[in-house]
Amino acid sequence: MAEEKYVVEVDHLKKYFPIKSGILQKEIGAVRAVDDVSFRIKEGETFGLVGESGCGKSTLGRTLLRLIEPTEGTVKINGIDMTSVKKKDLRPLRPSMQMIFQDPFSSLDPRMPVGEIIGEAVREHGIVSKSEYRDYILKVMEDCGLRPYYIDRYPHEFSGGQRQRICIARALALNPSFIVCDEPVSALDVSIQAQIINLMKDLQKERKLTYLFISHDLSVVEHISDSIGVMYLGTMMETGSKEDIFAKPLHPYTQALFSAVPVADPDHKMDRILLEGDIPSPANPPKGCKFHTRCKHCMGICSQVEPEAKDMGNGHIVKCHLYDDK
């Protein structure tokens, strides 16, 4: 295990968005979008990030790439501490970490032909020589299932699935080692979703890519991930291997979340754990364990003390007072 390389190491990452008010713009509080999150992703693996909408998944993804400046904590990508790199030195590092967005309709510049969308940054960073440029772009397009004659077309001429292929080709052209995929298939039809997911898996195998896969679709996450993290109100409640999380979820929130996954068996009795109440505001999260307001195992300590991260073996980490003694 010792020789295994971690491409992404996140340590106590925090992102607070200040809430300002009044004429003097005094800070009166903060939205804790990402609150003390730590995890690591091995090279060539996929880390699935799940959670309800608004729990900070996308903010986490963007903060990893420093598209949003973190408030605290460190992010190491390929061993380089991205949080301490100066802004102007960040640009040459960008190609190694790319992003695929949820909405393939708004993430492509409508005024640029496909070849330019894919190639612009390739030229900017001098990834291939001028003479190889066109062949390189065509090769990347072919790898992503795009026909060569698409090169001069504009994004509006494509369907959602094809556009997402363009987004993937765009990211891949820079030869990244790490890609943040922010709900890359949730805007697509189910049949297209499978194609895109399989494309992403194939590319991962070929190029040893590391993915952070953000999604709220648990079946997609199960299909693509090697390990999984569950977020609630900006906090990582539980992380572990896919098998562990699906087979024996420990955190009550994870249990509730996974009980909602439909099973393709009409005789299967769904044992859904229904959560009561709404998600509290991330600007004013509950004291102690953030989940205690909706947890059916809530104990006295839960509303007082925030639980520590506990390793339950095999890298299965959970933040819950139920497992204090183990």
Place this chain on the structure above:
Amino acid sequence: MRKYIIKRILISILVLLGVSIILYTVARSVPGDYVTNITAGNQNITPEMEAQMREQYGLDKGLVEGYVDWLVDALHGDFGTSFVYQRPVAQVIKEYMAPTLALSGIALTLEVILAIPFGIWAARKQYSMTDYTIVAIALMGISLPSFFFASILRIVFSIKLGWLPISGMLTARMNYQGFDLFLDYARHFVLPIVVFVITGVGSMLRYVRTNMLEVLSADYVRTARAKGLPEHKVIYKHAFRNTLIPIVTLIGGMIPALFSGAVITEGIFSLEGLGNVALKAVYNGDIPYLMGFNMFIAVLTLLGTLVADVLYAVVDPRVRY
């Protein structure tokens, strides 16, 4: 594309017909016609003389008859004779065009030059002090009435400081030649241009800012940043080029403003331009001039929107006709 343009021109002809009917009806319905205006206060005018004058000016005809006559002449390229100037309308327009074009042309160019960079700047720093300051100044410009603002400028720069002439286009009794003549014109145009720009730049600036804000939050701008492009390329290649699309419409709409943009400002500063002539025509009930001038503006407006729509197809690959 050609088919589209032809279709648009045919529709425009119908629109112009409708516009001319409305204009003529309004112009003729204004109480107090040209004859009443010029004979007002004159004791020696008898009703018979008035009737004779009305007949001479064609004001004795009914609304429908008058309009049909005007239309038939107009279709033959004859827009009639201005009551006030006693010369063909087309000639009057041509004669007074230069000062208006100079004033509006310079002012509108300045507006574009100011509105685009400041709009972008404000959008990039949304909710910062810079943003608030730029937007506040823009709003002040929009809300300032031009006659009020003009008076303040004249008090400060013409009367108190004496730096600039108070009105007119040339200094009286000075026979400037060559470059001095140009300088004299320029000095007279400074204040009108300032009034025009300050009261007009705000709406365009806010338009640029709003569009830029929308584009800046788009995923493709985030993508451009994630690609590791330098910030100036993110802003100008991806963000600004996409805001250009709606701005093109705005610039198409400026074509008629080149000729009619500053009626009040021209009036205040006594610049002998089309706006001032139009103002006099309204006061006096100069129907032929009003009809000719307004139809000219209507043609330009339709032309402007057509040009904007064609430009749309040039700048936006999504638009095809």
